[in-house]
Amino acid sequence: MFITLEGPDGSGKTSQMEPLAAFLREHGYDVVTTREPGGTPISNQVREILLNRMENTAMHPRTEILLFCASRAQHVEEFIRPQLADGKIVICDRYADSTLAYQGYGHGVDIEVLKNLLNFTTGGLFPDLTLLLDVKAEIGLRRRQKGGEEWNRLDAYAVKFHCRVQKGYHQLVEDEPHRWQVIDAEQSPELVQKEMQEVILNFLSNQNSIN
Numbered sequence: 001m002f003i004t005l006e007g008p009d010g011s012g013k014t015s016q017m018e019p020l021a022a023f024l025r026e027h028g029y030d031v032v033t034t035r036e037p038g039g040t041p042i043s044n045q046v047r048e049i050l051l052n053r054m055e056n057t058a059m060h061p062r063t064e065i066l067l068f069c070a071s072r073a074q075h076v077e078e079f080i081r082p083q084l085a086d087g088k089i090v091i092c093d094r095y096a097d098s099t100l101a102y103q104g105y106g107h108g109v110d111i112e113v114l115k116n117l118l119n120f121t122t123g124g125l126f127p128d129l130t131l132l133l134d135v136k137a138e139i140g141l142r143r144r145q146k147g148g149e150e151w152n153r154l155d156a157y158a159v160k161f162h163c164r165v166q167k168g169y170h171q172l173v174e175d176e177p178h179r180w181q182v183i184d185a186e187q188s189p190e191l192v193q194k195e196m197q198e199v200i201l202n203f204l205s206n207q208n209s210i211n
């Protein structure tokens with residue numbers, strides 16, 4: 001089972017992931033967690049290039065897309081597919097939908113071109129379930145600054161950009177409603193966690209009764 005967490009910057013995905021995995025393990029599920037860009041040594045080296053806004057200011061948008069995809073291709077083959085083949089539930093913090101939301105809807109790169117590229121990148125591996133942690137751009141960005149997290153090159157885009165990203169996510173949900181579950185991430189972290197737990201347990205128990 002392949003589950004991904006998506007959302008605009010500051011949606012809180014990253015801090016929700018480990019408690020969520022621990023909860024599912026308590027319920028007897030064999031869960032591994034990972035993140036993008038990253039997840040393998042090669043992918044993490046590509047991550048360093050992508051998030052180093054101080055040195056890589058001249059990066060062309062096409063270069064950025066291809067680096068996200070390069071990092072992902074390695075992650076899929078070296079980590080995600082083997083874990084799934086081993087019967088694990090893989091929970092990944094960001095995946096292909098981030099490229100559609102950020103590079104596609106955020107930067108205006110043609111969505112169909114990106115979809116073809118993502119098919120090539122992933123060898124056709126897409127999530128069974130995706131949770132969107134939905135938060136307004138301004139709230140997400142404000143949280144990030146308050147949280148004292150490092151301000152990276154990608155964070156520095158304008159609020160307008162993040163509004164397009166959030167709208168892009170909504171479009172992706174509309175295009176594929178069966179794969180997505182939307183979580184209100186403007187609630188307290190405890191309530192967000194509880195809702196995520198319920199949605200995933202429900203999904204997994206439905207899967208078990210289908211199989």
Ligand code: TYD
Pocket residue numbers: 008009010014036037051068094095096098099100102103152154155
């Ligand atoms: P990261 O520090 O991991 O942030 P977050 O905790 O919000 O996931 O940085 C990842 C940044 O990269 C984030 O701003 C989203 C962006 N991104 C893309 O633009 N395209 C992609 O395909 C991926 C995976 C991430």
